[in-house]
Amino acid sequence: MSHNNTSLNTLDKTHFLHPFTDFKEYKATDTAIYTKAEHIYIYDEAGKELIDGMSGLWCCNLGYSQPKINEAISNQLNSLPFYNSFFQCTTDVTVKMAKALVDISPAQFNHVFFTNSGSEANDTNIRLVHRYYDLLGKPSKKIFISRHGAYHGSTIAAGSLGGFSGMHKQYTGLSYVEHIGQPNWFTEGGDMDKAEFGIKVAQELAAKIDELGEENVAAFIAEPIQGAGGVIVPPETYWPEISRICKERDILLISDEVICGFGRTGDWFGAQTFGFEPDLMTFAKAVTNGYQPLGGVLVSDKVADVLSADGGEFTHGFTYSGHPAACAAGIATIDILKNDKVIENAAADIMPYFQAQLRTLESHPIVGEVRGMGMVAALEIAKNNSAKERLAPDCAGGAMVKTHAINHGLMVRSVGDAIVTAPPMVCNREEIDLLIARLTIALDYTA
């Protein structure tokens, strides 16, 4: 980590309260301050280069050098830097972005509600779903069911939907959110057959609905692959069973696509990869390739038709819902993904290559498991290649590897004992080889 720019470091420590940070511990360490990025590389203030194995924060699926997106933002700022979408008006690009999103989404989605972030989009889901059931004359249907370890954002509502106990401890969450288990084969599978395990975990949803009463449950929300919780890829049987239960019990199904959307799993949306049909989809991050803040909810006809059938204002929205500069970035991002066939090409070549190369690390002495799909993966760090035994009882294995990886030019994230990586889809094979080589050095140093 660079020590060069002490003044920036001092200013940072003095004035900037970073998100998800231990403020006391943080003051005692240097801040990594990045000043430049190109393609898949980020550069700190001293010029040190790192491969960005996290695409920003699961955002820059197309990497950092996309002049068409920059140009679209800049043109938009020059023609109409801002106008709002309240009170019967909007901007041309906002409407065009809604259409662009609908065009790439599964057939049931013909409507979009814009927000600035994934957190606000998940808050919006709660408002939309409650209004939907109120209008249907089912006002008791208020409870949301989510999963332990899920991340759905950090506003009080989105944080309540999420399953991070550390967050829940710091505030009083919503009273109408319940959690069930996640299909984590590594920690929970035991001797069970994977397919059988997928069904078993999905049936926790049915049991929870029965316990709460179907008449009180509104929706189930989940990420197709749980990302921030450690890249938990469900068994193939999981999503079909979840989908069946939601349909059978009149529960809306929400796919949080904030990480999986826009190509990460090899399709436009994770729900398509896993073959299920949600009623609502949350998006953010890669929708603009991370270049502008934009989020939202894709709303199916089933829900939108009810919302628009009766009169009465939907009393929800944000000043920057559908911000023109963000929508211009989104349109340019979708254009590149579509015109250059980025997702299809990546799914045919770089994604399987990335997954196969990562799996060569399964034989490394401190790797207990490699899991992943498309352009997202996790390595479980464990003792003596045994997936069940922690590397060191008091220290998260992932954190140890992460420090060495950063020191050796690779940005990854740690989640407990796991190391998580989600590089841009525009990597070539040589760059994946370099990523694996740097990760291997980090593993060797940790072992």
Ligand code: PLP
């Ligand atoms: N949903 C998922 C699946 C996420 O991973 C995130 C952020 O990481 C969010 C929602 C929240 O998005 P934001 O940070 O834009 O509020």
